[in-house]
Each structure stands twice: as structure tokens, then as C-alpha cells.
Amino acid sequence: MSTAWGAHDTEPTRLLLLRHGQTPWSVERRFAGREDIPLTEDGHAQAKAAAQRLASRPIDAVVSSPLLRTRDTAAYAAEALGLPVEIDEGFVETDFGAWEGMTFAEARAEAPVGVDRWLADPGTAPPGGESFGEVVRRVVAARDALVERHRGRTVLVVSHVTPIKVVVQQAVLAPLDALYRMHLDTACLNEVDVFADGPMVVRSLNDTAHLD
Template identity: 45%
Template sequence: MRHGVTAHTVEKRFSGGLASANPGLSDEGRDQARAVGSWLAPLAEAVDAVISSPVRRTQETAEIVAELLGRPVQVEPGFAEMEFGAWDGMTFTEVAEQHPEELDAWLGSLDVAPRGGESFRVVEGRVLDGLQRLLDEHGGKTVVVVSHVTPIKTLVAHAVDAPLSAVFRMELSPASVTVLSFFRGGKDGTEQRASLRMYNALPPGNDVFAAGARW
């Protein structure tokens, strides 16, 4: 699950991990989290754990969802958002105007990081490390992970065996739900495999998502 909206989400500002301004949820974001929690509540008995990135907006979202599911919140640092460094809190247009060469380099290479931030490759490494820790602890179980745009897209690309550059071709709405399944397969049953079951889903018939789905 992606976290609910913050003021930065609404204003389309770069909003990174713990080194960022670390904004909390807005009232709308809390309403979104409650809507998803209520949507998932009938499945509560099947949920083994609620996992959150350590960032404020994800922890606030996870706490709301976890209360509705009757589960405690565990923290996985690997699922934190990309650090955007000097760009944090700026809009894309502001970065394009003030740091055009840096932005072009970042868009042109998965190995280039914003000044003081992280590259997509660096984020991929820690996200996949976090995934392995999750599988080691909760293998064979269903967990709800509350994370961010970049880590979720990275997990999807990994699951469908797409190149990491596929993250540029995905849209992900606030408080949306994506379902991934990880399992063992192959001839000897030891090969780790994955499948995408659902992507960017929102609770049906919930008006609180009407505007958020556009961001």
C-alpha cells in the first residue's frame, strides 16, 4: 500500500525518506488510510503483519490500517522512499528551472542521484534487501506493507522481471493497493519466483479517492 496524501503530495513536491522534510498525513490522507483499512478489514484474519517504512507518512498510514486489522506495526527501513537530497520539497518544474543539468542526468541514468540523495540503483538494492528480510520472517504468510512510490514500483519491476527503468512507466495513486505474490518454484522447488496479482487498486465506490487518483 502506498501511504495517504500529505501537503507535498497534493502540491506534487519531491518528498523523500527520513532525511527529507518528512511531512505527516493531511486530514484527507488519514481518511484515505481509514478507507483502505476498512476495505481490507474482512481479510484481517489472513494478515500476519503490518509492515511500515520508517518515514512519518507511512507510519501514520500503517498505524491507522493496523488498528483496523488488529495487528501491531513493524518497521522495515529498506522500504523507505528514495532520498531526493537538494531537491526535497521542490516541484519538478522548480528542479527543472534551478537544476536542469542535474535533472537531465538523473532522468538519463538509473545510477545518477540528486545531489545529496540516492540513485534508483541504490534504492533498488536496499528495497530488495528489505524484501528478503520480509520473506525470511514471513514466508508463506500474507503481510500488508505500507511504503512509497519508488519502493513499490521497484518491487513490481522485480516481481515481473522487468528492467528497473520500468519504474518510469508506472503510475501509482496515493493509498493504492498493489498485490504481489512470492513463492518457490522451478524443477527442484527452490527457485524464488513472483507474480503480480493486482496493481494500483483503490477501494470501490469511495469518493475520498476521486481527487487523489489523479496525483
């Protein structure tokens, strides 16, 4: 894919990347990876608000991570848009292994050296989990396959913090360390255009206007 700036001959594939709504673990700031955590009451309200905002957008497909919190968030948008939900395993959250369900402080108290290594090196994984480097390879493959299936269309992807950050990081050609420097609120909306004949372009990041 070219990295040059210039005019494009194709319509982009527009990815609307929606983080799932609030969960009990997001409130408590716990590592939430593959555990099937439900939305809170506020999380359902956030998902409904996002769906209302997206209802007027020309969206062609709705894709979701397989986890409950993303499927429930996606269901509101899919109903508003009159579209089915396509499940894509590639957009599932990072596997945090032994740290799943812990707060950052709890993980650091149990494994201070391991947490420091994880923070310093995207190639380091939590015990029994997945490194950010592995997540990048998985998400890039899922993104490429999605764009191939829906080339030139607008796709709503309901996912999690890390996969959304990866799409943005890849779009701006940032180093993997950039994953540690982004903040995404629950139910935030992010937009990335993917051009077949040019670079990816980030149009918005951590947009929560629908939650105001």
C-alpha cells in the same frame, strides 16, 4: 529464484503494498523523500478507507516505513486488524537530496542538466541523494529479509512510491527504466506473490477501489 512459469509447490508469501495517504507535498507534486510530512485530512480519510477494506483480509503482519506518513497510514490498518506495526527502514522512500521539497519544475529550473541525467539514468542520484539503482538494492534486500521472516504468510507493507514500484519492477523482470513508467496514486493497494520455488507474480497494481 526460478523465472519459469509453472505449478508451485509452496504457498506464496503475499505482499500487500499500500502507498501512504495524501500529504500536502503529494497534492503539490513535490519531491517527498525523507522529510517527515504529515497526512492531510483527506490522507487520513484515505488511510481509514484502506484499513476498512483490509480489515476482512487474512493478514498476518503489518510492516511500515519509519516515516510519519506511512506510520500513520499503517496505524489505521493495524488497529482494524488487531496487529502491531513492525518498522522496516528498508522500505523508506528515496532520498532526493537537494531536490527535497521542490516541484519537478523547480528542480529542473535549478539543475536542468542534472534532472535530465536523472531521468535518463537510474544510476544517477540527485545532489546529495540516492539513485534509483541504490534504492533497488536496498528494497530488494528488505523484501528478501521480509519474505524470510514471514514465509508463506500475508504481509501488509505500508510504503512509498519508489519502493513499491521497485517490488513490482523486480516481480515482472522489467528494466530499471520501468520505474519511470508507473503511476501510483496515494493510498493505492498493490499485490505481489513471492513463491519460494518460482517467480514473483503481480496480482494487482494501483488499486484504488476503496477510495471511490
